[in-house]
Amino acid sequence: MARTVLKFGGTSVADLDRISHVADIVAARAAKGENLAVIVSAMSGETNKLVGLAKGAAGDAVTGVEFDDEYDVVVASGEQVTSGLLALSLRKRGLKARSWLGWQMKMNTREGHGAARIDGFAEDSGFAEAIDAGEVAVVAGFQGVTEEGRVSTLGRGGSDTTAVAVAAALKAVQCDIYTDVDGVYTTDPRIVPQATRLEKVSYEEMLEMASLGAKVLQTRSVELAMNHQVPVRVLSSFAGPDDYNPGTWICNEDEIVEKQVVNGVTYSRDEAKITLYGMEDKPGTSARLFTLLASAGVNVDMIVQANARGEGRANMVFTCTSGDSEKAERVLEDNRSEVLFDSMGVQRDVAKVSVVGVGMKSHTGVAETMFGALSNKNINIDVISTSEIKISVLIDADYTELAVRALHTAFDLDAT
Amino acid sequence: MARTVLKFGGTSVADLDRISHVADIVAARAAKGENLAVIVSAMSGETNKLVGLAKGAAGDAVTGVEFDDEYDVVVASGEQVTSGLLALSLRKRGLKARSWLGWQMKMNTREGHGAARIDGFAEDSGFAEAIDAGEVAVVAGFQGVTEEGRVSTLGRGGSDTTAVAVAAALKAVQCDIYTDVDGVYTTDPRIVPQATRLEKVSYEEMLEMASLGAKVLQTRSVELAMNHQVPVRVLSSFAGPDDYNPGTWICNEDEIVEKQVVNGVTYSRDEAKITLYGMEDKPGTSARLFTLLASAGVNVDMIVQANARGEGRANMVFTCTSGDSEKAERVLEDNRSEVLFDSMGVQRDVAKVSVVGVGMKSHTGVAETMFGALSNKNINIDVISTSEIKISVLIDADYTELAVRALHTAFDLDAT
Secondary structure, X not given: OEEEEEEEOHHHHOOHHHHHHHHHHHHHHHHOOEEEEEEEOOOOOHHHHHHHHHHHHHOOOOOOHHHHHHHHHHHOHHHHHHHHHHHHHHHHOOOOEXXXXXXXXXXXXXXXXXXXXXXXXXXXXXXXXXXXXXXXXEEEOOEEEOOOOOEEEOOOOHHHHHHXXXXXXXXXXXXXXXXXXXXXXXXXXXXXXXXXXXXXEEHHHHHHHHHXXXXXXXXXXXXXXXXXXXXXXXXXXXXXXXXXXXXXXXXXXXXXXXXXXXOEEEEEEEEEEEEEEEEEOOOXXXXXXXXXXXXXXXXXXXXXXXXXXXXXXXXXXXXXXXXXXXXXXXXXXXXXXXXXXXXXXXXXXXXXXXXXOHHHHOOOOHHHHHXXXXXXXXXXXXXXXXXXXXXXXXXXXXXXXXXXHHHHHHOOOOOO | OXXXXXXXXXXXXXXXXXXXXXXXXXXXXXXXXXXXXXXXXXXXXXXXXXXXXXHHHHOOOOOOHHHHHHHHHHHOHHHHHHHHHHHHHHHHOOOOEEEEOHHHHOXXXXXXXXXXXXXXEOHHHOHHHHHXXXXXXXXXXXXXXXOOOOEEEOXXXXXXXXXXXXXXXXXXXXXXXXXXXXXXXXXXXXXXXXXXXXXXXXXXXXXXXXXXXXXXXXXXXXXXXXXXXXXXXXXXXXXXXOOOOOOEEEEOHHHOOOOOOOOEEEEEEEEEEEEEEEEEOOOOXXXXXXXXXXXXXXXXXXXXEEXXXXXXXXXXXXXXXXXXXXXXXXXXXXXOOOOOOOEEEEEEEEEEEEEEOHHHHOXXXXXXXXXXXXXHOOOOOOEEEEEOOEEEEEEEHXXXXXXXXXXXXXXXXXXX
C-alpha cells in the first residue's frame, strides 16, 4: 500500500485527447499497485477565460479583497470540470475513481481569498480511506475551503501546492509533477541546446531556480515540499505510460552524491530597475521607502545604495518585476514629499541572470568565474545580489542569451 | 421584510452585458426593500458545452448511473460561474451580495444524480439569515448535494425547480421567473400573431401547458409550486428595471376571476406514433407491452386500442417523443416473442395539438368546438386523448400551424 500523488497541469489536460492520455498514465500507475491521488489543474486557457469574466463582472476599476471571495467561486470551477472529466475517463477504463473538490477533501485555508494558504486537512472527509481502498482520488487542484465554508483558491500555479500538500497530508512516498517538460534542466534548452536534464536537484536549489525564473514549479510548492520532506519528481506528461521518463528528483541535499558547484543558470526578462537620484540620506528614509512599496504590493528584489554627491544625498537603486514597476512609479510620485528625491529613472530593458548551486556553500571562486565569463563577452554588470547558493546579476536585456550561454559553458554544464 | 425569489435563465445571463442588465433589475428590486434570493442558470451554451465534454470523457458507448455523479460535477460548474459573476456585478453596484452553491445552501437531494429530487434544506446553513440581513443571495441553480456530500443536479431546466423550492423553503411572498418572453401566451406568437399574454393562469393549466410543449417553465417546478402554494410569475428579463413588465401570474384557480373555457392552445412536433398490427388480444398482453416500454425508459403518452380482425387480434396504437421512438422500436423488436404482433409501423411526421383550460371542468361542448374547427379545415384527427382540463389530438405534422390558428380563433383567443 504505497500512497502516491500525481499532478497534471493545464497543458497536460488541455483537451479530451490529453485527458485521455493522462488517464492512460494513471491507469498504468494504478496497475502497478500504487494507491493514487491525482491532482489536476484547469484545462489550459480556462483559468484565463474565467479570470476575464470575473474582472468583467466586477469592473476593471474595482479590485481588492472585497471581491476576491466571488472571484474564487468563478475561477475554481475550472479545476472542478477537469476533475470530473478525468474521473469519467478513468471509469471508462474500468478503474474505480471519483473527483474530490476542495470542500469535499476539506482542504482548509486561511488568509482569505485569491492567494489563500493551506492550513491543513480535516481528517473526517474519508479521503485517505478512499485512496487506501483502491479508488483513484481525482483532486481539483488550486482550491480549498475557508473556515466560513466559502471556496478559496491558492493563487496562480496553486495546483503544484495542492499536490505537495496532499502528499504531505497522506504521507505519500512521492509526489510526481507531470508537466510539459521532461525534467529540470541546467538552463533553458531553447537558449542553450547543450542544456542537460538534472537527475537530482536539492530543495534549496529548486527554490532559488523557481523564484529566479525557471517556470517548472511554483515557489510555494517547493517550500512546502522542503518543510514536509516530500520527495518531488518533475517528469513529462507527454511521454507514453511505458516510455523512459525518469524526470528530475527534488530532494534533500544529502541525497545528492555528486554535487556540482553550479547546477543551473536561470534568467528573467520580467525585470525593471528603478533609480532614485539624490535621495535624502538620513536614517529612516530607506525604511519609509520600502514600507511604502510593500504596502502598495510591490515586491522589491535587488537593492543597491550608492553615495552620489557626498552631501547627505545618495542614489538608491532597486529592482522589481516589470509588472510591478508602474505601481512603484505611481506610489513614489504620489509620496515624493515623504521619500525625498530629486528625480526618478525607470529602466525596463534589463534582465536578471543567475547561477545556482548548493556547492557554492563550500566552494570559493564562483563569483570570480561568473564575472570573468561575463566580462570576456563584454557584458556590463549593473547590479549584483547574492545568497548562500546563488549569484544574480542585472544586465542589459539584449545580452541575456549571450550571458546564459557563457555562464553555462564557464561552469562546465554543457552536455558532452 | 418581504422575502422574494427571482430566477434568471440561461439566455438572461448569456454574457457579461446580460449579467450586468440582470444586476440592474436586482438592484432596483432590492432598492424597493425586498429581501432577495436570486437563482441563476449557466450562461447559455455552457451546459451543452460541459455535457459534450463529459460525454467525450466517458465515451459515447458508456452511459448510465455509474457515470452520473461525475457528470454532475462537470455540469454543475456552469451555474457556479454565473452565481459568482452576478454576485460580483451586484457588489460593483454597492449592494451586499454573495453566491451560494448547492452544498453551501445545503439543498439536499435524493434519488441519485443527473435528475435528482429535492429533499429539503438543512436549516443551519445561514442562508435565510443572510437574506433577512439584507444580503442578496445569488444561488447557483440546478445543483444540490447528496447525503454523501456529492454534487447532484436536477436535470434539464432544473433552475426553475431550484427557484420554486427555495421560495417554498423561505416562505417567500413570490417567485419571479425572469425569462426571454414577457409571460405565458394563449399560444405560440410565432404561429399566431394574435396570441395574447395571459394575466393569470392556474397551476393545473400551466402544468398541462408545460407538459404539452409550452417551454416557459419546467413541469416539475410547476408541480412543486402547486404543492407548496408558491405564487409564481413569469416575466421578461429583457425589459428595463422601470419598464412595464407585469408578466403572467401562475396561481390557484380560485384567484382567477374571469375563467376562460380554453386558456391556451399548445403543440408539440416532437412526437412519434407507433402501431402494432395484429397484436394478440388476450388479458395481460397490454400490461406486458407497457411494462417493457417503461423499463426501457420510454415515456408513453397517448394510447388507443382498436379491434382489427375480430379474431383475437387487435391493433394497438401509442405515441411517445420522437427521441424515445427508436428505443421503443428496438425493445419491441427484441421482445417480439413476448408481445405477439404481426408487424409494426412507426410514424414520425405527426404532431400533437391541445387545448387547455380549467373552464372545461364546468363547460360542455369543448370537444365539439375543437373537432368542428379542425374538420372545417379538413384536418384529419388520428388519436385523441383527454384529461379534465385538456383535449389533445394527434394530426399530420404538416397541418400543425393551421390547426393551432383554427383552434385559437374557434375558442375566441385572438386579440381584438
